[in-house]
Amino acid sequence: MASSSANKKQKPVVIEAAARPALLLDWYDRHRRRLPWRPLQGDRADPYAVWLSEIMLQQTGVKTVGPYFEKFMARWPDVGALGRASLDDVLRMWAGLGYYSRARNLHACAVAVLRDHGGVFPDTEKGLRTLPGIGPYTAAAIAAIAFDRRTMPVDGNIERVVSRLFAVEESLPQAKPLIQQLAATLLGPSRAGDSAQALMDLGSSICTPKKPACALCPLNDGCAARIRGDQEAFPRKAPKKSGELRCGAAFVVTRGHELLVRSRPEKGLLGGMTEVPNSSWLAAQEDEAALQQAPELKGVTRWHRKAGVVTHVFTHFPLQLVIYTANVPARTRAPEGMRWVPIATLADEALPNVMRKAIAHGLGD
Numbered sequence: 001m002a003s004s005s006a007n008k009k010q011k012p013v014v015i016e017a018a019a020r021p022a023l024l025l026d027w028y029d030r031h032r033r034r035l036p037w038r039p040l041q042g043d044r045a046d047p048y049a050v051w052l053s054e055i056m057l058q059q060t061g062v063k064t065v066g067p068y069f070e071k072f073m074a075r076w077p078d079v080g081a082l083g084r085a086s087l088d089d090v091l092r093m094w095a096g097l098g099y100y101s102r103a104r105n106l107h108a109c110a111v112a113v114l115r116d117h118g119g120v121f122p123d124t125e126k127g128l129r130t131l132p133g134i135g136p137y138t139a140a141a142i143a144a145i146a147f148d149r150r151t152m153p154v155d156g157n158i159e160r161v162v163s164r165l166f167a168v169e170e171s172l173p174q175a176k177p178l179i180q181q182l183a184a185t186l187l188g189p190s191r192a193g194d195s196a197q198a199l200m201d202l203g204s205s206i207c208t209p210k211k212p213a214c215a216l217c218p219l220n221d222g223c224a225a226r227i228r229g230d231q232e233a234f235p236r237k238a239p240k241k242s243g244e245l246r247c248g249a250a251f252v253v254t255r256g257h258e259l260l261v262r263s264r265p266e267k268g269l270l271g272g273m274t275e276v277p278n279s280s281w282l283a284a285q286e287d288e289a290a291l292q293q294a295p296e297l298k299g300v301t302r303w304h305r306k307a308g309v310v311t312h313v314f315t316h317f318p319l320q321l322v323i324y325t326a327n328v329p330a331r332t333r334a335p336e337g338m339r340w341v342p343i344a345t346l347a348d349e350a351l352p353n354v355m356r357k358a359i360a361h362g363l364g365d
Helices: 018-029 047-056 062-075 079-084 087-095 101-118 123-130 136-147 156-165 174-183 192-205 224-228 287-291 343-348 353-363
Strands: 246-255 259-265 310-313 320-327 338-342
Touching: 018 192, 047 062, 047 101, 047 136, 062 087, 079 101, 087 101, 087 156, 123 136, 136 192, 156 174, 156 192, 156 224, 246 287, 259 343, 287 320, 310 353, 320 353, 338 343
Parallel strands: 246 320
Antiparallel strands: 246 259, 259 338, 310 320
16 A cells, blocks of 8 residues: 555755856756847857947837947947047938937046056946946846856846736835845856846746746746736836926928938937927927927918827837928028938938838828
8 A cells, every 4th residue: 555645745846046057057058049249159248249239228119229339349449439430321221229428428438448448448337427329237247247246137027027026015106125135146256247137038938928928937936926926016016207298399301302400408308319300399388389480481471280190108208299391492501400301311311210200201292
């Protein structure tokens, strides 16, 4: 007769916390993603490539960033080349990627590294934090990935993995300090950069926001949320506050095969980018009030309003633009602060997506 103990269900083996860093790295060595900025296994990371990718990846997905990263590396293969470039060239290359303050900070940082550090990035978090556009997360990411400093950068993927692993009940963003502390427990005695990238890859490929593939996770036996069965409820998030709709008008003016444009002020939203003339963007602004802000141009007696509107969502508010068009004679001069550019070369201009939409709407049939 079989013993009674044999009939008892075996308790699940729970991974000891101390074993997690090794398990994570073992999984990463077998399943690491191939990314344009990530060196081959065993090769050292290029600090310039790490920094460039981390700036681009702020609030932007890997698939979107990949082509932009490769274009930048082809044009400016090192920080010295980027530091010697003009801001206008950088903005033009960045056009379409969004969050344009990143491009301005990118250029300012390259200039500072070239001018103040001989073209070599500082290799500590403290030193990196002195550079333009590098905050706590980016400094930790570069220090860990490029210089193997023992620190854990926490991005959105890592927040999700850690909040599930430990069932962090506090909601974001208040939970960030606790998640940071817990994430640091997943660092082994070496390979800090690989530990961080392993968690990033785990969040991207397995511990996804919806329907996580828990059966494939190297840390699944010790995951508190999986044991409870409410993985998708983490991380806890406070309700988002949506910004108030702002309204305005954009004026698409053509002179033959040329378009009237101007550059936005260096500071502020979309700083330094190219735009067509437009009104202020205000909540509850009436169309007539926006139209009164049209540029003064000889030969324009009436603006043609295009059917429909252009909509765009910024981080803090949605925008709705009415589009007005006008054609002017061949010798019409551009108002002060504006210029004519060939429509055929608009792709070379540093146009943000909202202006690309406005121009496409204005030039369309």
